[in-house]
Amino acid sequence: MVFVWELLLGSRLELPRGVGFVPAHLFQSAVAGPGLAWALVTVLTSMFLPRWVPAPLGNMWFLWVFATTSRDALGHAGFVVFYLVCGAAAALAQAVIRPTRPCR
Numbered sequence: 001m002v003f004v005w006e007l008l009l010g011s012r013l014e015l016p017r018g019v020g021f022v023p024a025h026l027f028q029s030a031v032a033g034p035g036l037a038w039a040l041v042t043v044l045t046s047m048f049l050p051r052w053v054p055a056p057l058g059n060m061w062f063l064w065v066f067a068t069t070s071r072d073a074l075g076h077a078g079f080v081v082f083y084l085v086c087g088a089a090a091a092l093a094q095a096v097i098r099p100t101r102p103c104r
Helices: 002-012 015-019 023-032 036-048 054-097
Strands: none
Touching: 015 036, 023 036, 023 054, 036 054
C-alpha cells in the first residue's frame, strides 16, 4: 500500500528520505548521539518502503513460496519477529558493506 501511495504522489513525496534507512546516518548518529534512536527506527521502517518496483514483487513471491511453512513452524507471532529480525539484519549488513552510502 505504501509503495502504491509513493507511486501516486511521484516526486512530491519525500517519505523515503525521512524514514528510509541510510547507513551514513546510522554511523553519524552513533557518534553524535540523539539521532541514534531515529536512525534505528529507520532500520525497521525501511523494510516497508521499497525504492524500485521489482522489490515488492520479489518479496511477495518469496513470501508466497516460503511464508506458509515458516509461519506454521514458528506461529504467527514468531513469524512476525523472524520477519523483523531478518529485515533489520539485512539493513545492518548493508550498513557494514557500504557505511558511507548517502541518501539518493
